[in-house]
Amino acid sequence: MNGFLALPLWSPYLVGVCIGLLVCLALVLSDRPIGCSTGFVKIRGLAEQICCGKQVQEKEYYQKFPPAVDWQLMILPGIIIGAFLSSFISGTFGLFIVPPLWADQFGSSAALRILAAVAGGILLGVGARWAGGCTSGHGISGSLQLSVGSILSAACFFVGGIAMAMILFGVPL
Amino acid sequence: MNFSQLHKNKKTQVVLGLCFGIVFGFLLQKGGATSYDVIMGQLLLTDFTVLKIMASAVAVGLVGFFLLNHAGYARRHVKAGAIGSNVVGGLIFGLGFGLLGYCPGTVAGAVGQGALDALFGGFVGLLIGVGIFARVYPSLHRTILTYGRIKKETVHELLGLPEWLVVIGGCIGIVAFLYLLEVAGF
Numbered sequence: 101m102n103g104f105l106a107l108p109l110w111s112p113y114l115v116g117v118c119i120g121l122l123v124c125l126a127l128v129l130s131d132r133p134i135g136c137s138t139g140f141v142k143i144r145g146l147a148e149q150i151c152c153g154k155q156v157q158e159k160e161y162y163q164k165f166p167p168a169v170d171w172q173l174m175i176l177p178g179i180i181i182g183a184f185l186s187s188f189i190s191g192t193f194g195l196f197i198v199p200p201l202w203a204d205q206f207g208s209s210a211a212l213r214i215l216a217a218v219a220g221g222i223l224l225g226v227g228a229r230w231a232g233g234c235t236s237g238h239g240i241s242g243s244l245q246l247s248v249g250s251i252l253s254a255a256c257f258f259v260g261g262i263a264m265a266m267i268l269f270g271v272p273l
Numbered sequence: 274m275n276f277s278q279l280h281k282n283k284k285t286q287v288v289l290g291l292c293f294g295i296v297f298g299f300l301l302q303k304g305g306a307t308s309y310d311v312i313m314g315q316l317l318l319t320d321f322t323v324l325k326i327m328a329s330a331v332a333v334g335l336v337g338f339f340l341l342n343h344a345g346y347a348r349r350h351v352k353a354g355a356i357g358s359n360v361v362g363g364l365i366f367g368l369g370f371g372l373l374g375y376c377p378g379t380v381a382g383a384v385g386q387g388a389l390d391a392l393f394g395g396f397v398g399l400l401i402g403v404g405i406f407a408r409v410y411p412s413l414h415r416t417i418l419t420y421g422r423i424k425k426e427t428v429h430e431l432l433g434l435p436e437w438l439v440v441i442g443g444c445i446g447i448v449a450f451l452y453l454l455e456v457a458g459f
Contacts, residue, residue: 107303112322113451115304116329119297123330124337126293127347131280134293136378140403147400160414161407170283171290176381178294179301183385186302195387199309199374202390214394220373221380221398222405227366228377229406230418231359232352234366235376236297238359239327242351244334246428246439249354253363257376258316260367265316268371272317 108190123241130171133245135237137228141165142173205269231256276346298382301326307382309374309390316371321459325451332447339440349427356421373398 126134145167148156156162187193197210206212228234231253233242239257242250279285298307304326305311314320341347370376373395375383380399383391425431429439 109305110303112304112325113329115300116326117333118300119326120330120333120337122293122296122300123334124341124347127338128276128341129279130286130289130293131276131348133350134297136381137403140377140399141407144400144403144407148404159407161410169287171286174287174290175294175297178291179298179378179381180385182295182298183302183307183382185295186299187386193387195389197389199388199390201310201313202374213390217373217390217394218398218401220369221395222402223365223369224373224377225399225402226406227362227369229403230362231366232362234378236378240330240334244331244338245349245351246436247351247354248423248426248428248431249352249359251428252354253359256360256363257367257370260364261316261370262318264368264371265313269313269317272319
C-alpha cells in the first residue's frame with residue numbers, strides 16, 4: 101500500500117473514479133458540490149474586510165457569498181495540503197517558477213512567467229465567477245448532476261482554453 | 274439515516290471541507306493534473322490526461338448521484354443557467370485557463386507541489402479577478418448574467434427523456450469516447 105501511495109502517477113481513470121465518488125460523498129455529507137472558485141471569493145472578501153472594515157459585507161456580491169472561513173474556503177488549503185502530501189510521498193515535490201513547457205516557448209524569465217500567470221489568473225477569477233463556477237464546480241460536479249448550464253460552461257472553458265493555448269504555442273501538427 | 278443535522282453543524286463542515294480538499298488535492302496531484310505541462314498538453318490536444326480524469330469522474334458520479342438522489346441521500350444543486358453567464362463567463366475563464374495553465378482547483382494543487390508561478394502568479398491573479406467581479410457584479414447582475422436564460426435546467430428535461438435513460442446513455446457515451454481515445458493512441 102505504501103508503495104502504491106508513493107507512485108508518482110496513478111492511472112487517470114483510477115483518479116477520475118475516486119474523484120467521482122468523492123463528489124458524491126461531499127453531496128451526501130456536506131450537501132455541497134465540490135467547487136473551488138467560491139473559496140477565492142471568501143478569501144478576497146476576508147482580505148477586504150481586514151483592510152477596509154466591516155462595510156465590505158454590504159457589497160451585493162459579498163451578501164451572496166459572505167466572507168467567512170467555511171467549507172468552501174477550507175477546500176483550498178485542503179487541496180494545497182493534499183497535493184503537497186502526494187508529491188512529498190512520491191518524491192516529486194520541488195520548488196520552481198517557470199514550468200518546462202513554458203520555458204521551451206518563452207524562455208526562462210521568471211518575471212515574464214509571473215506576469216502572464218497574474219494576467220491569466222485575473223481572467224480566470226472574473227470568468228469563473230461570471231460563469232458561476234470552475235472546472236470542478238461546473239465541469240465535474242455540475243455535469244454529473246446533468247446541469248445544462250454547467251455542461252455549457254465546461255465546453256466554453258475548453259473552447260477558450262484551447263484557443264488561448266494555440267495562440268501561445270501554435271497549432272500542434 | 275439523516276444527514277441534515279450534520280449539514281447544519283458549521284464547525285464539522287469546516288473540518289469536512291478541509292478533508293474533502295485534502296483528498297481532492299491528493300488525487301489531482303496523483304493524476305498529474307496539477308502540472309502546467311499536463312494541463313497545457315490537454316489544451317493543445319496532445320495529452321488527454323485531464324479529460325480522462327474529468328470524464329471518468331463524471332461517468333461514476335452520474336450513476337452515484339442518480340442513485341443517491343433517488344434514495345434521498347443527496348439533493349440536486351443546479352444553478353439557474355444563462356447564455357450570458359455560462360457562455361460569456363466560460364469563454365473568459367477559458368482564455369485565463371490557457372494563459373495561466375491552471376484552473377482554480379489545480380492552481381492550489383500546483384502550489385502544494387512547489388509551483389511558485391501558481392502561488393505568486395495564479396493565486397494572486399485569481400484574488401484580483403474575483404475582486405474585480407465582486408465590484409462589477411451589481412451592474413452585470415440582471416443584465417448580461419441573466420441574458421438568454423436556460424429554461425430547461427437539466428439534460429433530461431431538455432431532451433424530454435427519463436433521467437435514468439440519460440444517465441445510462443451518458444455513461445455509455447463517456448466509456449465509448451474514452452475507449453476510442455485509447456484506440457487512437459492518446
